[in-house]
Amino acid sequence: MSSLSEIITSSLQKYNDRPAIWVDDCVYTYGDLSYYINQIRNVLHQQLTSPALKGERICIWAYRSIDAYVGILSGVLSGMPYVPLNPRFPDERNLSIINRVRPKAIIVDKNCEDAASKILPTIKFPLLVFFPSYTQKPKWCSLIKQHQFFSQEELISYPLASISNLEVGSVVNTDSSDMLYILFTSGSTGEPKGVVVSHGNVFSYVNGINTISDCHYDDRYLQHIDLTFDLSAHDMYCSWCSGASLYVTPHNLILFPNRFISEYKINKCMLVPSTAGVIQGHNLLFPNSMPSLKYTFFCGEPLTGSVVNGWQKSAPSSIIYNVYGPTEATIAFTYYKCTGDSVDRCLPIGKPLINQQVIITSSSETAADEIGEILLGGSQVALGYWENEKMTDEKFYSHSGKRWYKTGDLGKLDPNSQDIIFLGRSDRQIKVRGFRVELGEIESVIRKIAKTYFVAVLGDSDSEYENVLGGEGYLNVVALVANSQESKENIIEECKKILPDYMVPSQVIFLKEFPRNSNDKIDYKEITKIYYKNKNSSSISAHNNVI
Amino acid sequence: MSLIEQLNSIFCNVFKNPNLQISPETSANDIDGWDSLTHFKLILAVENNFNVSFNTRELMELKNVGCLIQLIETKITQ
Incomplete structure (x- = not known):
């Protein structure tokens, strides 16, 4: 199989009766997902007329609910890039994202309905608004004439399109360069910037991760990180590409992942180091308290040996990777396998995933450990910034048949191990609880x-x-x-x-x-x-x- | 000191606000600064103070201070 959507479609068929997602204390099988996805795709394909819908955006205004994942997969399998919004963002920021990407459709769940009721009336262009978990659509919808609203009842009763167009197994043909998602990250000029990631980028990433971790349909992935942060894509796509299950941490357990991992026998997780650091700071990483864990990926911030040592004692069977990569290079680009007796300093970010390349600008044969900017090249490098050609041209370029991204991160090569060592930023970007923050935007x-x-x-x-x-x-x-x-x-x-x-x-x-x-x-x-x-x-x- | 008074004192400490007054209806929306970190500290402080331990299902079902009081009472009497 040569595309992300083909692999996911194969999982939906092959693992029909197996659990796909645990969320809100309910388990949904791959068959359940197919049923809900097809309801939405049926409307999308008829309202927007395939293939005209390809490339049109679908916003996900849903938070840690089944609707979020159904919305994402409806977009992926219809060739519509999804754009996650976040109820933790102020209304103004969500509205600004909607206006910038001008979606054709939007998925709303109960966690976000209140904000949607205030913002949707102000949006002038027409939207298809889906409430997949609402038996009937909210009353305020009747006051808004420019959009069409679909409750669960209306999705079920909507006339079926030609079945061949919607059968599980039929996806809109996607090229590797088609947009998969647009994520808005902090921008130094005061405006968030939308990073556009393609189907091919994530396909390459999943292949890369498969080479460093065993993937199996019995795996249980922790989905811990918000959808607006690209580390969440690791759990989703690694899980869905192997027929495994995704366990979505409830919002009030964000700093209790160790308890969740232990009680739900999670075996793979991606976390930001500060989450583990806070737990460790309270002496809560008890020995062997997470025996089920087989792989831990830490990403998003510098990782200290102290956190690794504490985590390893608590999850003695886990292989721990320090992975590194900006959103512009799709989730993570380099990996370093940690050991439980790591020295107490920030650990290296290691070597690039398979088929990807890293260059440190000032490195040369005569000065192997010289500090320079980290450049990332290969099939994981994103398409660029949404409707910002100037910034895309500044940060991305092509060379030697590869696409490259200038990270703005500083690093050097360890002359002995050839591992890359991360040395901070060349500008004023920091990480707050793993989130990328341009201090200039706040200022x-x-x-x-x-x-x-x-x-x-x-x-x-x-x-x-x-x-x-x-x-x-x-x-x-x-x-x-x-x-x-x-x-x-x-x-x-x-x-x-x-x-x-x-x-x-x-x-x-x-x-x-x-x-x-x-x-x-x-x-x-x-x-x-x-x-x-x-x-x-x-x-x-x-x-x-x-x- | 009643259970809610003890809880009130814990809330004041965690949120660094000596004037905080909680009621059974108080939820995260009512207190400034109730984010994932303060929630974490709050739960740990409650567990330590009452010598109880909550599992994830119990934590998931906490909607307001009233639910927390009920949960503590159940745990204490077990």
Whole structure:
């Protein structure tokens, strides 16, 4: 089989009676999935007329529910790229994504209906709105004339199209370069940017992961990470391509993955290191408490030896990989096999997955351990940024028959092992609880709210977790502001309306004056020094520069 | 001290807000800063304080403070 949709379709047929998804305490078989997917595809194909629907976007406004996965698979098998939204995002951010991708269809579940009821009336272009879990559509739908709404009843009773078009096994022909999903990540200019990933990108990724881990239909994958973060695609596609099952962590168990893994006998998981770090910080990684776990993938942040050692004791049968890769290179691009006696430092990110290539810009034969920018090349490199040709051209290029992405990450090669060592960012991007955050985006938002240029945002963590988080991993952000008449409380409240929760500053600190460098620009190094020096000496407010 | 008073004191500590007043109807939507990290700290503090342990199914079913009180009462009497 040569395409992602063909493999998934094969799983839907072959594993018809086997469990595909555990979510909200219910198990859905691959047969159940096929039934629900076909209901939506039946409407999509008739309303949008195949093959005109190919390339049209479908938004997923559903959170940790069966509707989310049915919506995603309906898109995948119809050649429609899906765009996840997130109820943890403010309405304004979800609306901005919808307006930018102009979808033809949208899936809404009970966790997101409230926000949808406010936002859908403001969208002028017509949408097909699906409520797959609603027996009847919500009453507010009748007030909106520009969209068509479909409840479960209406999906079931919708006239069937020519069955040949919808049989499980018939998918819209997809090329490897067709868009699979668009994920919006933090953008330094203040606007999130949409990374467009293709069917071929994920197909290559799954092949790469298969070469370093055994995949079997008996596997139970933990689906722990939100759909708006591309690590979630690892669990979905590795699982669906092998006929395995996906176990979706309930939202109020996000920091209890160890208990969930243990009780539901999960054997494969992808986590961000800070999740394990927080659990470890509370001494909750008990010996052999996750005996079922066979593979753990840590990604999204620097991984410390201390976290690996703690996790390995708790999951003694697990192989632990430190994997690395930006959304632009599809989930993860390099891997490093960790050992349970890792030294307590940030671990290497290893070597590229099969058929992918990494270059460190300044490396040469004479200076093998020179620091440079990490460049990623191969079939996992994404198509580019949604409707942003300029930025796509800046960050992506073709060379030697391969597509390349300039990560902006710094690294060097270990001259002995040839493993790549990650050394941080060349710009002001950080990771907060694994989420990629451009500090410039938050600053841009606060500058508008606080009506001042003098804003600096920094990564921050509770001191109790500092020893288990890697050098670039943070739990919160803090904002330092000068020359503003706005109150701290108002700045935070306004940020909540615009930014996802992990980008809202946990505190705002007013400075009397802002340190500037010799070019009269904001001196971030000095501000960072002021913050940390005073944070560690009991109170930031002790500093004479703080109002 | 009643169970809800003990819980109130735990909430005040976890959310670093000495003026916090909870009721059985209080849920995550009512308290500023109730995110995954504070939820985690809250559950651990409750488990430690009452010397109980919750499984994932019990944690999944917690919708508000009232559910938490019921769960603690059930655990204590077991």
